[in-house]
Amino acid sequence: MTLQTVLTAPTAQFDTEAHAYDALVLLGFGGPEGQDDVIPFLRNVTRGRGIPDERLEEVAHHYRHFGGVSPINEQNRQLRDALQAELERRGIELPVLWGNRNWAPYLPEVLGDAAAQGHERVLVLPTSAFASYSGCRQYQENLDEALAGINTATERPRLVVDKVRPYFDHPGFLDPWITATRRSIAELLVREPDLEAARDVRVIFTTHSVPNSYSGAFGPDHEALAGQGAYEAQHLAAAAEIAAAACPGVTWELAYQSRSGPPSQPWLEPDINDAIAELPAQGVRGVVIVPVGFVSDHMEVLWDLDTEALDTCAELGLAAVRVPTPGIDPVYVAGLIDLVLERRDGTAVADRPSRTNLGPWFDVCGAGCCETPARAAAAAARLNRAAHAQSAEAHQ
Ligand SMILES: CC1=C(CCC(=O)O)c2cc3nc(cc4[nH]c(cc5[nH]c(cc1n2)c(C)c5CCC(=O)O)c(CCC(=O)O)c4C)C(CCC(=O)O)=C3C
């Protein structure tokens, strides 16, 4: 067995063994860096779903508007450098590499280079704090596929990869949101002196919508979920923590953004624009948008919020502010390094920071976590083909 087994662990698990990691790999979504990149990038994102280029061109519009450049890669370069600097500040020698799912530098090449340099075990830090298909499971599939090309025909895998747990309720993630939300509300109140926060303002936490059919169903072994999808439960828990600390007494809600797919398919609701449209009738006059589902101000933030949602607010005469994402906030960067060290050192579960009754979240996902039956079948088929190719090679 030379494949990683992260996808097939029967139940979610903690990994409390210490590991000597050779490198940290920051794993991002990837984005285009010029007009010529836009369609190839969107083909990568929608790979295997046969979406025609005409339809892709509709989404491309968002990117075209910004010269075909998503800021996400530059943000991840900066985060990589900030992580490296924080490790150096703590006197820890650990190279930080960076790879993406959908654009160069592609993950399989980055891991291939790491193996070629003699690295044997690396820790992967995804740029997503929540359990979801896109933010958790799909990154694990990406890792498994990349490793299938590296760990070929050997008794012992050349490269072993671990992945940092979802960090939605880690202080390093929550505290920057708390500080930024408090600051944005204060700014709004300076700009609109007749607003009173508790009376006039609504805080809307927002995250990427996903189809209801796979809204983060997690294994049955997590009592705190009480049957709710992990994705929604984690967002509600994080939002409650941020709101309680940043703006006690101000009403808040959770909305969703950036849905795609056919209208016949149900996705998590309400859409943030629909949620905003309800507010004037409720007497609300100011809106604070907190994109808690994202860690940097990338295209889903710049377009879907700063362009569309803020336009919706303006049309309705609502004063509004969008709270900045953690980005390279030093508190966030330090928290991420704490998560890395926790895993390296095999910190006991009771000593792992987490601020909600859901945490600390598991290190290794259970077999059915965050996936759809269709995607599970497709992923299994891909891995089977890879394993088959390997054993054919091994028997030559
Ligand atoms: C949960 C989630 C996150 C958060 C967790 C995570 O970070 O992963 C996220 C992040 C992001 N999503 C992004 C961009 C896109 N997402 C798409 C499509 C989709 N996302 C989905 C979900 C998520 N997405 C889903 C269910 C789809 C449809 C089906 C599918 O494709 O699986 C499409 C295709 C076109 C379209 O369908 O609209 C694009 C271009 C970018 C990059 C922004 C930039 O470039 O700056 C980022 C960070």
Ligand SMILES: [Fe+2]
């Ligand atoms: Fe997961």
